[in-house]
Structures are given as C-alpha cells and as structure tokens.
Amino acid sequence: MPNRQKIGLIMNIKMILVSSAAALAAISSSQAADAIVAAEPEPVEYVRVCDAYGSGYFYIPGTETCLKISGYIRFQVNASPNAVTGGASTSGTSDWDAVTRGQLQFTAKSDTEYGPLTGVIVLQTNADNASGQIAKLDSAYIDIAGIRAGLFYSWWDDGLSGETDDIGSKVTLHNSIRYQYEADNFYAGISVDELEDGYYSAGEQPNNVGVAIGIGGKAGVFGYQVTAGYDTDNEEGAVRAMGTVAIGPGTLGLAAVYSSGPNSYYQAAEWAIAGEYAIKATDKLKITPAAQYYGNYGIVAGDFNDNNDAWKVGLTVDYQIVDNLYAKATVNYLDPDIGNDVTSGFFRLQRAF
Template identity: 45%
Template structure:
C-alpha cells in the first residue's frame, strides 16, 4: 500500500466517524414555559398561589424605628431616652379542603437597642374552620386605638374556637399558662403557681355590632392562682372619629391581667384629615400593688395623654405619643412618658 492509498483510507475513516457522531448528537430540548405567580383572591388582598400548588400565601410585615423618652430615667442606665428598632414578618398560608379552609400563620419578630437584640417566634398557629391551635395573641391583646391605655396583652399556647355570624361572635379557649405575663410568680421566694400541673386557664368572649357600636365582654380564669378577670370594651363612631371605653375588674394578679384590681380607660380618635388622627385618652388604675400571693392593695395610678398619627405616604406612617402619669413611685409623683416612631409597613 503506497502513501497515497493510506491517506485516502484514513480520510474516509475519519469521515465515517464524524458522520456517526453527527447523527448521534444530543439536541437540547426547548425550555418549558415558566409558571409565573398567580394572584389568589379567594382569601383577601395580597395572597398569591405558591407555584405548583393550590395553596395561597401572603407575606406582610413592618420595620419600626422609635425613640422613647421618660422623665424618671427609667429606660436604663439612669437615662431618660432610648432608641429602639423592630422588624416583623408574617407568613399566612391558606387553602380550601374537605374540612373547610385550612390556614397557618408564622410570625417572626426581631428588635435591637443599645443592649443588643433578639429574634423570636412571635406567633405560630393552625386554623381549621373556626378552630385555632398553637401560640398566638389572645383577646386580652385587644386595646383602644391610642397609646394611653394599657388593658392587657397575652400570648399563650392555646386551643381556641371562634364562631362568627354577620354581627355576632363567640370565642372560647383553653390555655397553658406561664408566669411570663404575671407578677405573681416573682413576688415571694418559693411561690411559683405556674410550676404545677394546674397551670391551665379558660377564656370566653362574646361580642357584636349594634348599629354604630362594637362591644365585647371578655372573661378569664387562672386555675394556677385561682384568680380571674373580666373586661368590657366598646367603641362607637361619634362625629369625625371613634370613641372607645374599657373597664376591667380582677380578683387578683393572674396570667391574664395583673396591673390593678380595677381600671377604667377612655379615648377619642378624631380623624382630622385623611392623613392626620389625634387621639386624646385617659386611664385610672385602682389598687396597683400586689402582695406575695397576688392580692391587690396600695396606691392608685392615673394617666392622660395624646397620640398623633400621620400618614406620610402609602406604607409609611409616623406616630408621636406624649403621656403624663401620677403614680407616687419612689416619691416621684409626676412622670412624663412618650415616643416618636417611624414605621414602614408592607
């Protein structure tokens, strides 16, 4: 075989291999159309379908910055001011099922000031129809619209049910109680009512709308301390704003309420313009001290003040609170409290 024949044979072999490779070449498939987020309007504004599912998700929250002030230097290190930042994000997921609407909520909250910061699970619960199970703020967390009143706040692990008609609702829950929201467990060495199996509480609330009036009555019983509290709250549209009043009676310090034996609060939120609201308010607490067993006695306290809310832009608001207290604490009768806040919500 001469050199010419060898070269021609090699060329033919290479051509054959190249043809085979060309025939077996992998062709990339055309990409499938992407599934874009779809709006879900079945459960209200802001929900969208999680891609590939029939579950609707809503994400909301806020970032808040405020500077607090107190004339009695009670904000730490003998200072009368403190800056504080808070962030909160809530994830709501809902879908329809043979059991009705199934929902779940997770809220994460963080804050930071000169002492550092923290990250916590603020709420986490499941809803099936009218049932709600998990950790969440209960009806004691409802208050009037200003910043003057303090008529309770509570977050507990609970099993609750709420029946709601057009203008009427009934709420009931069984709660696991802790001493976090009560002064009782910190008052006497060796007395911790929430370290026992009796750390159970019951709540019941009934309310409704009657013309321009919204009213509800809330009652709770703490089996750990054998004390309870009852609160009535009502609001009504009056003139250019909303008038609100609340009253509480407590048999003793409990996980539900521990600030006073009795209290009365009132406010009027006057809507001056679409952006500006002025809310003067006042509250009186009777018998605000507690003994080692959580029984009330001692001094009364009263507070009066003004809250100013202003909408700077869509999703951006500011709030200013100025409050005067007379409580005769450590010989200081007169205390001024307040804050300036900027909040971006989404």
C-alpha cells in the first residue's frame, strides 16, 4: 500500500476513536445530570448519660431533662384463713392465693433557679389471675423547692423494716400537698391530705381532709421519726414515734402509736407498741423477729373496743439471691382477747431494675 494511503487510513481511525470518545463523554454527562443524588444523613443524637442526680439517669434527646426508668416484677403467694388479699381480690374462700405485680416508675429531673424540678409517675398492675387484673396509678407528683403536690404516700406509710408491725394507716396514698424541709440528717414537714378513701365513723364518705406533720432524721447510730395527723371529719387524731439503733449484728427498732379515736391516720387500736430486731446474718440474709401489743383493739359502735387487747408475733426472712433478685418470706400470729387467733404470711420473689 502506498504511504499516502497508509497515512489516510491512520487519520480515519484516529477520527473514529476521537468521535467515539466524545460521544461516550456526552452520554455519561447526560446520565450524570439525570442521576438522583442522596441527601446527606441527619446527624444522630445519641443518648447521653446524666450523672447529676445519681445513677440510671439519661438526657431525653433534644432536652436538658434527665429521665430514669425503674421498677420491679413481683410474684407472691399469700396465706391467711378465708381472708385472702390478692392483687385484684379482697377476699376469698381459699387459705392461699398467688398474685403477680408489675410496676414501672418514671422519674424526670431538670435544674431550675429554685433547685431540681422533679416529676414522678408510678404505674402498677396487679393480677390475681389472668382475668382478674387491676391497673392503677400508684403515684404521680411534682416536687420542687421542698413543695410536693399530687398523688403520693404519706409519712404514715413508713414502718419498721419487718412485716409484722401494724402501726400505720390502712390507706396511706392520698392527693396531697406538702412542704418538707431537708438537711443532711434531718427533715420536717407538714401536709394537707384529701382522705376520701379513709375511715368514716358514720359510714359516709364526705370529702374528708386531714393535716399531718412529720419529723425525722439520724444522729449517729440512731434513727428516729415522729408523725402526727388530725382527721377533720372524724375530729380525731393520732401520733406515732419510731426509732432504730444499730446493736451488734443487727438493728433494733421500736415504735409506739396513740389514737384519740378511730380516724383515717390510725384505726387498728387506741394504742400499740411494736419492736423488732433485724439481724444481718450475712451480706445477703436478714432475719427479723418482731412483736406488737395492741390496747383496746378493734372498733365497736364507732369507737375502740375497751374490752379487747391483742398481741402479735412474727418472723420475716429476706434473702438476696443475686443482684436485683430478692426473696422474702414472713409468718405472723395474731391473738386477740375477743375473736379467733389468726396465722398469716406470704412468700415473695421480686426482680428489681
């Protein structure tokens, strides 16, 4: 082939290659223009630990409010002759009853110029069986600068550490407002309580109101509490004193209560004394023998029964199986002067979180 023809052929091949490259570039540019470009992902805000109020709190994302979720699951078998009290039942013909409870507590805290603002909601469901269940609001209150308002337990819900003493009100959960001053080892407060679920001597249920005070604290190995309440509708009041002291391998607890007449704060007897000794046998085992004596026990015709005294003894055993899993068993014997003696108790398994 002559050189002139060879050169022409080479030039034609180059032109074809350049044209093909240009066409491919144009097609690629066109496709790139039509492509969907994914948006940049939003930054993820991870849950932050809040250690300002103790362990277990975390910041609610997007806020400066700290939240803690806690609770427990409880399985319990109650024993008592023909008077079984379960999670969703109040009486029965059997001498034993199994009940299950689930409880969730939400605690929210945030800092303010008046100190921490606290909100608490406690939800509880009790199941006597699959069809007999009761869900309820166990507590819900607001707390700031020593002022608490809402549905919460009063000082009369406190007691000794065992399961024998009977020195509190039958109903201790009220819609209330209170102020409580707190120092390192001392507190004192006053509350106004709505007592609609309380005791009524006339059998009626008016919109009853009570006023209660509470004083307590610690002094070295001693702990103490004094509680008093006045029921305005029944025009009766009650006062109670409790104290504990560490002695040997355990803690001695003593309590005394006096009631001027049956009222919403105390109605078991005109007076009572109770004592216990909580023995810390091991790091996981606590054994608590206890006793109580009632003066003028029970109510007759709207007043305490002057002809009836009673005494009660019991034993409570607490055992920590593993972290957050506990077992408790108790047995109590009550012997009144009038009426039948009663043996009762329960066994409980509880998983806390």
